Amino acid sequence: HVVEPSPAHPPGSFSADVALVLAGPDDPYYPLAEEISRREGIPIVHTVGEATAKDPIFLLWVVSPPELSDQALLALSLALRDRGSAISVGIISGETREHARDLWLRAAGLQGAYPAGVRYSVAVNAANPSGHIDARIRVLGDGQAQTEPLTKPNMIRHLQQAAYLTFTGHGGKSYLGLGEATTLRPPDIPSLPPVVVATGSCNTFRPWEEDSIALAFTDRGAAAYAGFAYSPNEGYLIGEFDGLPFRYTWAEFPIGHVVQVQNQGTLQGFAQLPYYHLLGDPRLALGNEAPYELVSDSVSGKVRVLNYTHAPAGVLPVRIPGGAQYDFIEIPGVSAAWDHDPFYNARLQMVDIQYDKYLLFVHSGGGFTLYLRDSPPWYWVAGDVFADVLDYTLVYVSQTGGDLMALIAAAAALLSVVWFLLRRRARPPTLIPAALIGLAFALLHGLYALVRLDKLTITSKSVELSPFAPLATFLLVGCGAFLFLNARSWRGRVVAVGIASFGALAPGLFSLAVISAMNNFFIKPELGVGLWNYALGLQPLLAAVLQAVLLAVVFWGLGRIMPSSREVAQAARSCQQTLN
Numbered sequence: 001h002v003v004e005p006s007p008a009h010p011p012g013s014f015s016a017d018v019a020l021v022l023a024g025p026d027d028p029y030y031p032l033a034e035e036i037s038r039r040e041g042i043p044i045v046h047t048v049g050e051a052t053a054k055d056p057i058f059l060l061w062v063v064s065p066p067e068l069s070d071q072a073l074l075a076l077s078l079a080l081r082d083r084g085s086a087i088s089v090g091i092i093s094g095e096t097r098e099h100a101r102d103l104w105l106r107a108a109g110l111q112g113a114y115p116a117g118v119r120y121s122v123a124v125n126a127a128n129p130s131g132h133i134d135a136r137i138r139v140l141g142d143g144q145a146q147t148e149p150l151t152k153p154n155m156i157r158h159l160q161q162a163a164y165l166t167f168t169g170h171g172g173k174s175y176l177g178l179g180e181a182t183t184l185r186p187p188d189i190p191s192l193p194p195v196v197v198a199t200g201s202c203n204t205f206r207p208w209e210e211d212s213i214a215l216a217f218t219d220r221g222a223a224a225y226a227g228f229a230y231s232p233n234e235g236y237l238i239g240e241f242d243g244l245p246f247r248y249t250w251a252e253f254p255i256g257h258v259v260q261v262q263n264q265g266t267l268q269g270f271a272q273l274p275y276y277h278l279l280g281d282p283r284l285a286l287g288n289e290a291p292y293e294l295v296s297d298s299v300s301g302k303v304r305v306l307n308y309t310h311a312p313a314g315v316l317p318v319r320i321p322g323g324a325q326y327d328f329i330e331i332p333g334v335s336a337a338w339d340h341d342p343f344y345n346a347r348l349q350m351v352d353i354q355y356d357k358y359l360l361f362v363h364s365g366g367g368f369t370l371y372l373r374d375s376p377p378w379y380w381v382a383g384d385v386f387a388d389v390l391d392y393t394l395v396y397v398s399q400t401g402g403d404l405m406a407l408i409a410a411a412a413a414l415l416s417v418v419w420f421l422l423r424r425r426a427r428p429p430t431l432i433p434a435a436l437i438g439l440a441f442a443l444l445h446g447l448y449a450l451v452r453l454d455k456l457t458i459t460s461k462s463v464e465l466s467p468f469a470p471l472a473t474f475l476l477v478g479c480g481a482f483l484f485l486n487a488r489s490w491r492g493r494v495v496a497v498g499i500a501s502f503g504a505l506a507p508g509l510f511s512l513a514v515i516s517a518m519n520n521f522f523i524k525p526e527l528g529v530g531l532w533n534y535a536l537g538l539q540p541l542l543a544a545v546l547q548a549v550l551l552a553v554v555f556w557g558l559g560r561i562m563p564s565s566r567e568v569a570q571a572a573r574s575c576q577q578t579l580n
Contacts (some may be wrong), residue, residue, distance in 0.1 A: 019058040019283070020044070022051050029097050033062040036092075036104060048079045052087065057353055058256060059089045060280050062100065065215065068093065068208040070527055073229055077273040078529070085324070086351045087263075088256030090224070093207050099219045104224045106159065106194050107281035122158045123242045124150060126169025127179055130400050131235060131461035133168075135179055138242055152182050156190065163286060164196045164246055168234065171201025171227075174211035186211050192221035196286070200240045202231040205277045214279050224280025224415060226259055230531050235461040236269025237262050237276070237314040237358050238349045243460075245360055253317040253358060256282020257351075261317075261360045264351045267343035271532045272432040272519075280313040292316065295367075304372040313365035316499040323357030326372035328380075334361050334368070335457055336384075338376045343388040343535055385542075391456035393504045393543035395449045398466035405510075406503040407468055410475030413499050417479050426486035433558055434485060438478025441551075445469040458539070469503075476502050477551065485562060497555065501547040508541030543562035 017041045023033030037044045045051045051059050053344040068091075080087060094100035120141040135150040137158065148154050155178065158165055170177030176184040176199065197217050205227035207215050213470075238261070239245030245262065246255050256278055263274035292311035298304070304326060309320075320326075330336040335347040337359075350359035357372075376384075397403075420426040449465045450481045456463060480500025487493045498505065512534055519530030 001297045010088050018042075018056060019056060019060065020051055020056040021055070021062060022046070022048065023062040023513075027062070027064055027067050029062050029064045029067075029100055032092070032097055032101050032104070034062060035101075036062065047570070048076055052079050052083065054087060055354070056087060059087050059103075060092055060281065061089060062092045062104075062452065063125070064097070064100075065095070065208045065212070070100060070200055071211075073275070073277070073529060074529060076271070077275050081273045084352060086257075086260040086353050088254070088260055088278075088282040088353070090256055090278045090280050091207070092281070093173050093215070093218075093279065095215055095219050099215075103218050103223075104279055106221075107284040119161050121164040121247045122162045122166070123244055124155055124158070124165060124167045124169075124178075125241055126150065126167075128168065128234070128241075131241070132399075132464055133241060133462065140244065140247075150178055152178060152184060152188065155184065158190065158570060159195055160190060161193075162195055164198075164244065165244075166198045166200075166240075166244055168200040168241055171199060171204040171213070173203050173206040174213050176201060176204065176213060184213075185348050186213060186216035192217070192220065194223035196224045196246055196280075197222050197285070198246060199224040200228070200237050202228060205229045205275075205279070207279060214232055222280075224255060224278060224284055226255070226276065226278045227278055229275045230268065233270035233532070233536065234274070235346075235459040236266055236344050238265050238460060239362070240460045243315040243362065244319070245315040246286060247314055248287065248291040248312065248317055248469050250287040250290050250317070251285055252290070253284045253319045254285040256284075257319075257353065257358050258317060258360065260353070261349050261351045261358055262384075265346075265349045265442060267533070268535065270532050270536060272530050275531070290319075291367075292318075299327070299446055302374060304370075306370040306372070307367070308369070309367040311363055311366060311368060313363060315360050316363045316368075318359050318361070320357040320359070320370070320372070322355055323372060324352040324355050324538070326357065326374060328373040328376040329357075329359065330371040330373075331361055331368060332371075334343055334363065336376070336380065338381065340386075343392075343458060343539060347457050349575050372439045386546075387452070387456075389456050389542040389546070390448065391452055391540045392458045392539040393507070394445055394469070395452055395465070396457055396459055396461075396463055397507050397540060398469035399464060402503070403466045403468040403472055403506050405506055406472035406476060409499075409502045409506060410472050410479065413479035413483075413502075415475060417482050420483070420486060427480065430482055430485040430562065433477045433562065434482035437481040437554060438474045439556065439579040441477040442470040442474035445473045445477075472503055476500055480551065481555055481558065485559055493555070495550075497548050497552050500551045500555075504540045504544035504547050508537050508539070508544055511537035521522065 015473060021033045021037050021042055021044045023030050025046060033044055072554050092100050092104050094103055094439055123138045125133050125136055137148040137150050139146050167176055205214050214225045214227055247260050249255050259278045266276055294307045295307040295309050297306045327339040335345060337345050337348040337350060344441055350357055350360040453465060476498045480496045484493050484496035487496055515532050515534055523531050
């Protein structure tokens with residue numbers, strides 16, 4: 001049967017269950033909250049608890065900068081974190097109440113000003129060696145793209161001319177770091193048109209701080225600013241580099257919803273709570289209509305199928321009316337995702353808002369089909385987790401220093417092998433089978449990386465194969481096999497397996513130790529809550545467990561085939577007695 005879409009909520013006509021204004025009665029900006037409530041016909045609430053209890057779609061938090069703080073923002077983040085239905089929050093603020101009022105009014109003037117959101121968008125990236133990204137400005141508009149050098153004059157020029165600009169690179173409360181010797185600070189920002197600005201940089205969303213870079217953008221004319229209140233882990237924000245995720249926003253999928261979908265990705269990738277925030281009206285969109293056409297929406301058995309056509313390339317926002325009842329979505333040629341995915345998916349992210357599902361996915365252009373199911377098959381869950389942990393450990397970790405760490409450990413293991421041979425505590429004949437085992441695992445490592453290079457979804461960074469990673473695998477597994485075959489106790493065999501799986505074990509233990517130390521000794525004492533989850537440590541640790549089990553079985557099997565040290569010694573004594 002055909003599914004009837006739920007009614008849309010056009011900008012400017014919100015009922016009480018759609019939008020709320022949040023403001024404190026003692027806040028000096030409270031008169032602005034009253035004006036917004038009166039003119040738009042939406043209620044005012046005074047606490048975050050009241051707001052979340054009413055379950056709105058949109059929440060406009062009208063607040064003066066001095067009333068904002070780490071504690072205020074964290075209270076909002078914690079309230080939003082565990083909800084089944086997301087709330088699109090936009091903070092309406094400014095250096096003065098007039099600046100805040102202008103920010104609110106600006107959204108209505110920009111709404112739908114750029115049909116389909118395709119006119120003149122800009123992606124600015126500082127150099128990112130771990131993501132294989134050079135410093136550059138990429139300009140997209142009307143189907144064409146061009147690249148320019150990243151300079152301060154070029155970035156300022158595009159801020160004054162573009163409808164939408166994103167930036168990734170170093171940042172802080174009062175600057176964006178364009179390069180080693182160039183930064184963009186509040187005094188550098190001129191009067192701006194109603195440009196929408198989003199950044200993936202550290203600590204730029206702190207409107208209560210002196211010389212706030214976020215307030216500098218909106219007070220000088222920007223229509224909205226999105227950024228992190230604290231340090232993120234780069235590569236876990238869908239569309240972060242060249243995707244421009246606000247580009248195709250439309251009336252039923254505005255920028256506030258995009259921010260909520262992106263926050264879901266951060267929770268899967270690295271964050272314990274959502275701290276990517278929006279300064280501006282969350283109902284703002286760059287287009288009025290969807291940038292694609294829905295051809296059919298039907299249900300066959302337990303599967304809902306939606307077919308679309310005429311879609312552009314890029315990060316597409318899709319609203320599925322009534323889609324919240326489905327936990328699993330598959331898009332052939334793109335990816336599949338589950339509401340309870342434990343790890344980040346760079347190609348497909350989604351969130352539920354009341355009865356509807358909102359998703360962002362990376363599309364190459366043309367038609368696409370969505371398959372919605374109540375839940376994923378068990379084998380898909382197992383296969384997806386298995387692929388994620390191997391992709392992260394065998395392919396991605398190597399370009400973040402994991403290959404060099406493994407090579408250093410391999411050199412130490414090689415020295416231990418030499419020491420055993422020199423002390424005549426090992427059998428030289430075991431070198432050849434150990435080396436062959438190491439070579440086999442190195443070839444499997446390289447083959448897996450080549451096959452998965454264009455398929456992995458665990459990061460939004462570009463990933464390249466490091467030749468040092470298979471080399472480290474060869475040395476570690478080969479040395480581990482040699483030590484296992486020559487071990488005289490079960491403890492020695494356990495150590496040998498640990499050495500062989502060190503390439504996965506080390507980054508897992510290192511990440512868990514660093515994250516735990518930062519959360520418990522630096523962040524919690526100051527903020528009262530940890531910021532980062534342990535997904536980045538769990539992925540290689542799970543891979544290490546899988547690898548250790550496999551290696552132990554292989555080494556044990558090889559040991560069963562080869563004679564033991566005791567058997568060799570007995571044979572030698574027997575031979576000597578015979579000769580005597």
